[in-house]
Amino acid sequence: MTRRLLLSYLGLAILVLAGLEIPLGWIYARGEMTRASQGVERDASMLAEITEENIEEGNLEALPEVVGDYATRTGRHVVVTDRQGVVLADSDPSGRIGVSIAAAPDIARALRNEPTVVTGDEVLSATMPGSSGTTVRGSLRLTSPTAEVDSRVRRIWGALALAGACVLAAVALAAFTLARWITRPLRTLEAATAQLADGRLTNPPDTTTGPPELRSLAVSFTRTATRLQQLLMAQQAFASEASHQLKTPLTALRLRLENFEPYLDPRAHGSLEEAVDEVERLSRMVQGLLALARLENSATTPEPVDLDTVIADRAAMWEPLAAEQYVALAITGRAAGRVWAIPGALEQIIDNLVANALRVSPPGTTVTIHRAPGTGLHVIDQGPGMTEADRARAFDRFWRSSDSQHDGTGLGLPIVRHLVQASGGDITLHPAPGTGLDAAVRLRPVTGDRSREASGRPRSRPARSAAP
Template identity: 60%
Template sequence: MTRRLLLSYLSLMLFVLLALEVPFGYVYARGELSRFSHTVGQGAAVLSEVCEDRIEHRRTADIPALARSYARSTGSRVVITNRDGIVLTDTRTTATTIGRNWSAQPDIASALRSRPASGTIHDSETRAEVFFATTPGTSGGTLRCVVRVICPLTALNERVRDAWLALAGAGLGVLVAVIVIGFSLARWVARPIRALEEATAQLADGRLTDPPDTGRGPPELRRLAASFTRTAARLQHLLRAQEAFASEASHQLKTPLTALRLRLENFEPHLHPRARPSLDAAVGEVERLGRMVQGLLALARLENSAITPESADLDAVVADRAAMWTAFAAEQSVDITVTGPDVGHVWAVPGGLEQIIDNLLSNALRVSSPGSVITLTRAHGSDGPELHVVDQGPGMPETSRHRAFDRFWRACDTNDDGTGLGLPMVQQLTLAAGGEAALHPAPGGGLDAVVHFRPSSMARHRPRTAR
C-alpha cells in the first residue's frame, strides 16, 4: 500500500509539474525568440537607414567599414546590396559574394519590393541555425539599398536550454521532496492499516494476540483500530463462551440422557406386553436424541475452534475404515469394496478423514438393501484427489440432493432414525481443509457421495486455518 500511495503522489505531482513547466518553458522560448528577432530587425532597420543616407550623399565608400563595425559589435553577418540586388559588401571574412546579383533570393527580392523579411534558416556554411532580418533602405519612396543581418541563434538556444534545464532541475527537486514527504506520509497512513490486517488475520485464526496500536496514524484509522479492538475482544469473549458451553454441555447432557435410557429400560419387566412397542420407541428416540446432541456438540466444537489442516494418507485411511465397517455391513449382508488408484496424501482436519468416511458409510449402509454393494472409489480429479462413496440404494431426487447438507434435514419418505447432522458435518470438515463435498446420482441407481480434496504436495496452495 505504501508503494501505491507513493506512486499516486508522484503521478499527481508529475502531472502538475508538466502542466506548469512545459507551457512556461514554451512561452519563455517563444518570448526570447520574439525579443531576439525584434532586436535584430530593429538593428537592421537602423543600419539600412544609415546606409541609405550614405548612398544618397554618394559616400558609398563608408558602407563596408560601417557594416564591419556593426557586425563586430553585434556578432552578426551583414550583407548590403544596391537597389538592383548587387552585393556591395559582405562582412564574412571568406566572402566571395561581392558583386554578385542576389535579387533572385526570396528575402532580397521581397526587400527590393519594399517589404521587409525575417525568419530562421539553417546556414549551410556554418551548419548552424541562424536568424536573418532583411530590410529595404528607402527615402521618400525611393529604394537605394537592401540590408541583410544574419545572427547565429547559438546564444539564444543556450539560454533556452539553460532555462529548460533549470525547470527540469526544479521539477526534479520538487519530485525528490515529494518522494521524501510522500514516503513518510504513506508509511504513516499504511502502518496502522498493516497492523489492522495482521490483527484481522490473527482473529481469523482464532486468537488476537497482538491488537493494533490505537495511537498511530490518522485519527480515522486510530478510531477504526479502537473499534476493531473492542469488536475483537467481544468476539473472543463470545467464542470462549460458546466453547465453554459446548464443553460443559457435552458433559452435562450425557449423564441425564444415559439415566433416562436406563430408567426407561427398567420399566420393561413391569409393563404390559402391549406397551413394550411404545417403550422400545421411546428408548429409540432417547438414543437418537443422544446422537443428535453429540452431533451438535461436534459441529459446535468444529465451528468455534481454530483448525489447522494437516497432511493425511487418504489411501491408508480409506483401507482402515473400509475394514472396520465391513463387519457392520456383513450383519446386513452388504459388501464394501475399495477401488481406484492410490491418490496419496491430502489436506484434512486432524481426525477429519475418519469422520468423513464414517458418516458417508453410515448413510450408505442405512439405505443399502441386503445383497447390495457399497463401493469406495479413489480417483484423480481435475482439481485434486477425489473419494466416491457409491451405494445401490434408492438414491435422491435433485431437490433432495441440494438440501441434504442442511442441518436436521431428512427426506420426507425416509424411515431411518438419522439425526440430519451427518452430511452437514461432512461438508464442514471438508470445507475446513479447503475441499468440497457433493452428491450425484450413481450410474444404475443409488447415490454417489463425492469428496474433493486438496493434495498436500501443493504447498503453495496450503489451506488457510479454518474456523
C-alpha cells in the first residue's frame, strides 16, 4: 500500500508540474523566437537605411565594409542589392557579386517597397527595401541562424526539468514519509490479524500513530480480538474440562445399568441392552463433540505427508476388523505421493471413512481405498448408498439417515470435512458404481519448492483422534 500511495502522490505531482512547466517552457520558447525575429527585423531596417544612403551617394565601395563588419560582430548573413536586384555586397566571401537575385520572392517584394520577415525552423530572415519615401534604391536581406535561440530554449527546458526533478524528489520524500505514517497502523493491523488467525494475538496493533480513523480501527480491532481470545480460551477450557467431567458420570451410568442385569426379569434384558448401547453412543457422541471442538479451536499448519504410507498403515490396521465382518479391504490405483495435510489429519480421515464404510457393508462385499490421479483419495463401499438428499445433508452435525440401522453419532463426516478443509482440500459424496457410496477426498499435492519451504516450518500440534 505504501508503494501505491507513493505512486499516486508522484503521479499527481507529475501532472501538476507538467501542467505548469510545459506551458511555461512553451511561452518562453515563443518569446525567445519572437524577440529574435524582432531583433533581426530591427537590424535589417537599420542596415537598409545605411546602405540606401551609400547607394544614393554612390559610395558603393563602403557597402562591403558595412555588411562585413556587421556579419563579423553578429555571425549573420547580409546581402545588399541595387534597384534591379543585382548583388552589390555580400557578407559571405563566397557570395556572387554582380549576380541578379531579383527573382527571389523576398527581394522582389522589397524592390516593390514591401518588407518581408520569415521565421523558419533553422533561420530567421528579414528583407527590407532601401528606400526614401517611395523611391527604392535597393534592398537588403538579413538572415540569422536559430541555433543560438534554440540553445537558449534548450537551456530553459533543462532548467525547468532540473527544477521539476528537485520538486519530485522533495515530493517523493514527503510522500514516502506520509505514506509510511498512514500505513504503519495497517501493517501492524495486518500482522495482528495473521497472529489472531494462528490462534493467539501476542502483539496488538499500534494505536498511537497514523490517522485518527486508523487509530480508532486499531483500538476496535484490539478490543474485538481480546474478547474473541477470551471466548476461545473459555471454549477450550470447557472442552478440556468437559472431557473429564462427562466421562466419569457416563461410565458410572453404564456400570450401574450392567449391574441391574442379574435382578431384572429376562424379558427386560433387551431393553437393558438398548439402554447400555445408548449410553455408549452418548459417550461416543460426547467424545466426538469434544474432538470437533478441539479441532475447531486449534490453529494448525498443513505439512507434507506421504499419502501412500498412511493408506497402507491404516489399511493394515482395519483389515482384521474387516475380516471379522467378512468384508474385504482393497487398495487400488497408482501411488499418489505426498500431499499437504495438518498433522494427524490423514489418519483420522481414512479411519472415519473406512469405519463408516464397514458399518454399512454387508458380508461378502469389498471396501476399496482408491488412489486417483491428482492426489485424490476415494473410499468406496458396496452398501445401500445414500439418496441425493441424504448426501446433501451428510456433513451436518448429528444428522443420521432416516433408514439408518447403525449406532453412529452423526459426527464422523463433519469431523472429516473439517480436517480436509483445514488441510486445504475438499470432500464430496457420490454414488458408487452399482451400489454403495464413494467418498471422494481431494488434497493439494506437494511441489518441490513448497516442500522445501515447509521443511523449515515448526511442526504444529497434531489433530487428536475423534470417534466416528
